[in-house]
Amino acid sequence: MMHYFFLYTGLFLCLLMVLSLYRAVFGPTVLDRLIGANAIGSKTVVLLVLIGLIYKRVDMFVDIAMAYAMLNFIAVLAASRYFQKKKGLL
């Protein structure tokens, strides 16, 4: 029974990621797209652990989730350092 609960929680999380994807695609500025990408990444970390619970291999998927959290952080930091000029922002 908890198996189905985790499954539907993951599906709802995917729906919320589609909601954030709208901002990442149609955002007026580059930084808006960056906000959308950051929100999708922070939802993906939770989703990976939920996938690990569904497959009953949490010990493996936790490491993947941690690597993804670090990768998301580095990507957002590097992109926001790059887009500091007004040129090409709008």
Place this chain on the structure above:
Amino acid sequence: MDIIVAALLIIGLVFFTGGGVGILRLPDFYTRLHPAGKLDTLGSLMMMMGVAVFNLHNLTLGALLTSLKIILIVVFIFLSSPTATHSIVDAGLRAGLAPWTKKERRE
């Protein structure tokens, strides 16, 4: 135990929903960063705590280490998410984007 896990997961989903709606509907880049910075962190905390509690069903050393690793992810998110938010705000300020005011309603 299952009720605690379900409650924690649902509370986390409520926070994530608030963050998603805030990112969609708020008018400006700075205001959009406000739900994106806070609500995603708190939703991650709640859902990861739910998963860590569910993982302790059969109490072995491996399950305890896995739960500890999940809590380590939460600590890392608590360190990294404000840093990323501050970095995006800094990029917007240095690029000279004007904050949204009620008078000049563009779009």
